[in-house]
Amino acid sequence: MNKPKLWTKDFIIVSSVNFLLTLVFYLLIVIIGVYAVDRFQATTSQAGLVTGIFIIGTLIGRLVIGSSIDKIGRKKTLFIGLILYVITTSMYFIQVDINFLLITRLLHGITLGVASTATGTIVAQIIPTTRKGEGIGYYSMSATLATAIGPFIGLLMSQHSSAEMIFILCLIFGIFSLATAFFLYVPKLEDMPIKEPVTKGIKLANFIEPKAIPIAFVTLVVAFGYSSVLSYINFYAIEIDQVSAASFFFLVYSIAVLFSRPFTGRLLDLKGANYVMYPAFILFAVGLFLLSIANNGLLLLLAGVLIGLGFGNMQSCTQAIAVKLTPAHRMGLATSTFFIFLDAGLGFGPYILGFIIPFMTYGKLYGILSVVILLSTALYFFLHGKKAKQHMVSE
Structure with a gap:
């Protein structure tokens, strides 16, 4: 066929x-x-x-x-x-x-x-x-x-x-x-x-999918961490005199995502989200830590690879989780909910971090955020991880 x-x-x-x-x-x-x-x-x-x-x-x-x-x-x-x-x-x-x-x-x-x-x-x-x-x-x-x-x-x-x-x-x-x-x-x-039914009136459910909120909140936290990389990598590269290497940072980041995503996608379908998410939290945290101590171009680019393997795959995995948790006719809202929380993390992150940076170096900031990402593993466990197996059984 x-x-x-x-x-x-x-x-x-x-x-x-x-x-x-x-x-x-x-x-x-x-x-x-x-x-x-x-x-x-x-x-x-x-x-x-x-x-x-x-x-x-x-x-x-x-x-x-x-x-x-x-x-x-x-x-x-x-x-x-x-x-x-x-x-x-x-x-x-x-x-x-x-x-x-x-x-x-x-x-x-x-x-x-x-x-x-x-x-x-x-x-x-x-x-x-x-x-x-x-x-x-x-x-x-x-x-x-x-x-x-x-x-x-x-x-x-x-x-x-x-x-x-x-x-x-x-x-x-x-x-x-x-x-x-x-x-x-x-x-x-x-x-x-x-043609999907439309709910009349101004209701939160018209804009947000409640079932997607827990995993979307996890996405907001990790996106907040990644916003520091997006917004301040150029400043950090100037600070450590690695501007040339930094121009390739997002290139190696995306190569890591492109090569790993087919594998992590199959792993997600076969074994469940936990098999992707827990290693991704660790890789993201280690990547941020390496970024915090980077004193040469090679270490900076290695951090980019690990952050790609970590956050890059967490982003696609959490989106898949948000969609899988919701009925088919609410799939669009689940996707929208996911991106709203992702955008909020990426958008508010640089502004909030901008108040912290004057009191520390960029290296120290990335070091602190590596700990935050590692601790957010517990957040994922309570909001979704411990229930992930039963979701796999019910699919």
Whole structure:
């Protein structure tokens, strides 16, 4: 029996748009803090806020558009998001002061939240039912690739070109994603075999899936730890004089994720989440510890590999757990809930950590966070780990 086709024109287009959107996000997140300090003499806390407020904007965008996307139309929502995304990207060229940069980052994040929610919803719609898990897995790999290429380009360009050139490249990526989306076909909801019931009124259950909250909270904690890497690795590299090696940090991070994820995915299905999550907590914690004592490029990159094996696989595993714990008709909300908590951890983390950094070195910060991640293993155990076996039996 022939499998329904997965790699259709529309699947490739949606994955490509998601890749470009995520690429710009990760490209900017590793350089924007240093840019704020250099251009506007921002404090460390302000630099953290400039970094994190984008993700807070993404969170707002997801919450606002999540319950309205089907009323507006999925493709129309994507176009609205992409057009506004291009407009807000162009705002980086208007260099007034730190407050205007914060507004730009917030609005840019909101547009990403709208556009990426649309791509995630559309891809789930166009993937054949019998290949849903496989298709979403491949789709998510577009974001994984972007986590490698984006920071690599950002850190490399920050050494050899101006911030304006980086903004121009981001604008080109945004325009290209908008142009690509014109060739996308999205079936109307009336054409779909199943139409989900909509709960009337303003209720928390319309925005959040309660069953996904425990594992999503674990995700928030580990994402808070990872936000320190995303936001401050460039500052830390300058502090320890390893800027050249740091430009390859996210490249080795993503190579570790790409090579390990097929194995950890099969392990998750065969043995259960605990077999992936507990080793991942340890690897993430060890990676942060190595980062804290890194005094050469090799140690810095080894930390990147371990953090990729740890956090990179925890991210995909917790998303799978969130989806598995919920009924099929609530799968979209479970995914949304997962990303809301992930975005909150990545978004608020840099701002909160920005208040702590003035009292210690970046190395000490990473050392403390390695202990926090190790202790959060207990949090996972109580919120999900001890129940994981019975979930496997019930599936």
